[in-house]
Amino acid sequence: MERLIVNDRIRTSRIPARLDLAQSGTGLVLGLFMWVHMLLVASILLGKGAFNFVAKTMELSFLSDTGHGYPSAVFFAVLGVFSLFIIHAALGVRKFPISWKQHTIIRSQMGMMNHSDTNLWYWQVVTGFIMFFLGSAHLFIMLTHPGQIDPYLSADRVFSSTMWPLYLVLLVCVELHGTIGLYRLCMKWGWFGGKDPVKSREKLKMIKNRATIFFLVIGLLALLVFFIIGWRHSDRVGEPYNSGHTTVEAPAITGTQPEAVTEVESSEAAPALSGDHGKPDANDHRTANEE
Ligand code: HEM
Numbered sequence: 621m622e623r624l625i626v627n628d629r630i631r632t633s634r635i636p637a638r639l640d641l642a643q644s645g646t647g648l649v650l651g652l653f654m655w656v657h658m659l660l661v662a663s664i665l666l667g668k669g670a671f672n673f674v675a676k677t678m679e680l681s682f683l684s685d686t687g688h689g690y691p692s693a694v695f696f697a698v699l700g701v702f703s704l705f706i707i708h709a710a711l712g713v714r715k716f717p718i719s720w721k722q723h724t725i726i727r728s729q730m731g732m733m734n735h736s737d738t739n740l741w742y743w744q745v746v747t748g749f750i751m752f753f754l755g756s757a758h759l760f761i762m763l764t765h766p767g768q769i770d771p772y773l774s775a776d777r778v779f780s781s782t783m784w785p786l787y788l789v790l791l792v793c794v795e796l797h798g799t800i801g802l803y804r805l806c807m808k809w810g811w812f813g814g815k816d817p818v819k820s821r822e823k824l825k826m827i828k829n830r831a832t833i834f835f836l837v838i839g840l841l842a843l844l845v846f847f848i849i850g851w852r853h854s855d856r857v858g859e860p861y862n863s864g865h866t867t868v869e870a871p872a873i874t875g876t877q878p879e880a881v882t883e884v885e886s887s888e889a890a891p892a893l894s895g896d897h898g899k900p901d902a903n904d905h906r907t908a909n910e911e
Contacts, residue, residue: 643711644805646704651798651805653701655835658795662838664845668771672861675769691767698766702759712748736825737807740800747797754790758783770861772853779850780857784843791839795832803828 624631660678664671678697679689717723730738761777762769768777777783806812806824814820853859 639711639714643708643714644808646708646711647801648805650701650704650708651802654794654798655831658835658839658842662842664771664774664842664849665838668849668861669863671771671774672863675771675774676863678769679767689767694766694769695763698759698763702756702763705755705759709748709752716745716749737804740804743796744800744804747793747800750789750793751797754786754793757786758790771849772856772859772861775846775850775853776857777850778843778846780854784847787843788840791843792836795835795839799828799832799835802831 624633660674661671663674676687676689678694679691680693681687681689683690717726726742730742761783778787803824807821812820812824814823
């Protein structure tokens, strides 16, 4: 309950507490979403085929008998995440030290207390502020290009559209903000609290640090692989990935029904961490030693 004096009258309201609850709720959903998102994006480490399978599955391609996806499914997923992102940001700015006075007080208290959780909160503010801009840019691109997610088109975005610097900074910000946020939620609402609060805080902090390192490492490796694919694909920017399962209908010569569908296997290999990078792709006109 918060109290406020307006025209000499004391007003109390539960709204601030409810806004805190909404901020925790949207933060929890976005934090868990980011862990799943990073695992899905990191499927590129298992090869182009794996990433393409994930991208098509996200497009609900399993619902169509031809295997083509529904980009509108990704559009609505991005719309949902973008809306949550904006609501969470709007709730978050309430806590920002917006004036010089507030900022100086916070910094001097941090210096005096040197309390790690207070310092973590400050990093929440800094990374949150940066994500206002970089997260929105990424989400807007995803919202307007929902059908443009495949190993080549994503790699072209990273390399040829020079998105890698944005992703690099965004990756560090979102992994810090997300894991610190989930840790602070556990502290704030007493989740996973054991009999000994000091011990459970240390344990949660250890899990937070390991999760941050894990997601940063797979995120950086994925970005590196996208960068290499994009660099090698830079002479064919915009050419989508061909999964190799194309259905070819024989031309109806005799006017009767088209002949049976023939499957064509392409030998497209991925320069992923499955130890075959450096081997020239079937489609890659340049051989490894020309690079
Ligand atoms: C439903 C919403 C989202 C979708 C569909 C999505 C999709 C993707 C895709 C396909 C990539 C691979 C690169 C590309 O194709 O350009 C990617 C990378 C990335 N996304 Fe998202 N994203 C979403 C939301 C977010 C949010 C909310 C954030 C953070 C605020 C975020 C942060 C990142 C980062 C940091 C990378 C680079 C990953 C790496 O290191 O390889 N994404 N995202």
